């Protein structure tokens with residue numbers, strides 16, 4: 600409310616300057632009205648562009664959010680074996696779900712098992728194997 604009041608005061612002050620500046624050419628109130636009206640129009644156009652930009656930003660954020668959610672989703676079977684859940688699972692959350700078939704609460708544990716990975720030294724194993732076999736054939 601204060602910002603609207605402040606905007607009206609500021610717009611009026613700028614319009615007053617235009618009014619005084621152009622009072623000898625087109626008259627004070629004509630210049631004041633034109634300046635006031637054009638400021639309102641510019642503000643409306645600017646605001647509509649801002650709303651469009653915000654909508655685009657929100658859509659991008661929502662898309663990223665859904666992407667992250669899809670990375671967390673998993674399918675698992677209820678212990679009653681009559682229903683398969685497809686839910687988002689989070690490591691630091693309770694991950695409790697209610698089975699719609701048997702009505703029991705199901706808690707999902709996430710087991711983290713780190714696996715040491717080796718670096719691939721030779722990525723041309725296929726070709727080196729071929730050279731070995733052709734060498735073996737040549738000597739035979």
Ligand SMILES: [Zn+2]
Pocket residue numbers: 677678679680681682698699700701702703
């Ligand atoms: Zn169930």
